[in-house]
């Protein structure tokens with residue numbers, strides 16, 4: 001749906017994107033993450049055709065952003081991190097204006113505005129002016145403006161900043177609904193727990209380069225990964241599981257459990273049985289079954305084993321840890 005190839009973008013004296021190539025599949029919800037200054041907003045602006053890259057190409061729905069920006073805009077919604085609203089137009093007028101400027105046929109504008117207002121809980125606010133709205137309500141109007149023309153791709157830069165927990169939760173629901181309707185979303189946020197709820201992919205960038213781009217399995221409900229992100233083959237891919245054991249009082253049980261789990265990457269260990277042990281197991285059923293058989297034969301009273309989703313926060317930290325422990329190429333070159 002979005003194809004970015006060898007994208008380079010420079011601000012005067014600063015290279016903000018340094019050879020980004022990525023393919024974002026149709027119907028996915030991609031969390032765009034990275035530290036401050038990584039290049040997230042710049043990448044979104046380039047995809048939206050608002051900034052002209054130095055080199056490289058972007059295609060949205062097969063259309064070239066460089067050559068056909070107007071056509072691309074009809075398929076694309078964009079919410080900037082610093083969005084503006086027309087304070088002298090009512091909410092109704094703001095939405096109408098966006099719809100018309102995005103090419104919605106005049107006869108369909110009123111219906112589209114009503115539909116978007118209902119989706120975003122703005123129906124009661126249509127006759128108000130943006131200056132009379134709370135921050136969260138203004139945010140919803142801005143999102144309404146971005147989706148009123150029913151784009152197939154929606155780019156949202158920090159959409160939940162300044163929203164209260166209720167508003168964040170209804171925003172998550174809205175994103176899930178839009179995805180279910182077939183929309184492709186790219187959402188940047190520093191609040192990983194918020195992205196956790198609805199993302200299917202995580203795209204991590206740093207210093208203008210892609211650090212990792214991974215799919216979260218089953219729309220994110222469970223996830224396979226490798227012990228060393230980015231270096232696994234299909235055969236050695238691992239998935240995160242929750243292992244429940246029957247609470248056991250035997251004095252040497254903890255040692256017995258640790259012994260049985262040796263060689264397995266354990267993310268959260270608890271020998272009391274009060275909370276599940278989180279651990280990485282082979283993603284293939286046969287290999288996992290063999291592991292489980294050995295565990296039971298070792299006398300561990302297994303009560304349940306269930307796939308679980310790794311929190312984005314943990315995944316992000318793990319990727320960063322793997323990066324920090326890798327020996328850079330230039331260090332290798334200096335070795336005798």
Ligand SMILES: Nc1ncnc2c1ncn2[C@@H]1O[C@H](COP(=O)(O)OP(=O)(O)OP(=O)(O)O)[C@@H](O)[C@H]1O
Nearest residue numbers: 011012014016034035036037038039040041042043
């Ligand atoms: N107008 C500008 N002129 C010069 N440099 C800029 C400009 N805008 C951004 N930059 C630089 O480009 C880099 C990427 O900025 P960008 O806003 O894309 O990062 P970001 O990942 O969105 O950061 P944040 O999480 O803080 O919003 C940063 O180093 C930033 O300082």
